Amino acid sequence: MTHPTIETLLNVVAKGDDKAIAALLAEDVQFLPPTYWKTWTGRAPVAAILGHVGQIFTEFRYRRIMGDGADWALEFQCKVGELDAVGVDLITLDNTGLITQFEVVMRPYKTVGALRDAIMERVMQDPRFIGFQSALS
Numbered sequence: 001m002t003h004p005t006i007e008t009l010l011n012v013v014a015k016g017d018d019k020a021i022a023a024l025l026a027e028d029v030q031f032l033p034p035t036y037w038k039t040w041t042g043r044a045p046v047a048a049i050l051g052h053v054g055q056i057f058t059e060f061r062y063r064r065i066m067g068d069g070a071d072w073a074l075e076f077q078c079k080v081g082e083l084d085a086v087g088v089d090l091i092t093l094d095n096t097g098l099i100t101q102f103e104v105v106m107r108p109y110k111t112v113g114a115l116r117d118a119i120m121e122r123v124m125q126d127p128r129f130i131g132f133q134s135a136l137s
Helices: 004-015 018-022 043-056 109-123 128-135
Strands: 025-032 057-068 071-080 083-093 099-107
Touching: 004 018, 004 043, 004 057, 004 071, 004 083, 018 043, 025 043, 043 057, 043 109, 043 128, 071 109, 083 109, 099 109
Parallel strands: 025 099
Antiparallel strands: 057 071, 071 083, 083 099
16 A cells, blocks of 8 residues: 555656645655755755656656555656656655655666756756755755
């Protein structure tokens, strides 16, 4: 049986709706992206990043859901532009069911690079990210 937070996440992540995603995140959530070795911390910046990612990915779908209790692995496939990708969202929930850690591993390298470029283009035009820079640890 899948946790209610995971069920909701399955339905909102690909839509790029940062407000719906934010409702699932703990205030001090940590996001570890596949595009570089830094961690984003905080509900607002993590929701914004995941919202942009949901708008960049096309043909996104979860293929397998594995987990129980606080720890979950959600295998996905998608496209970034014309490039295919597969990956895994590694999710940790707190005792209230909110996401405290969201780590993404993804391949191939070329698609991860295309995702990095697409994210950078978007965040450079998103005024929220000027304030979010302090959230990057």
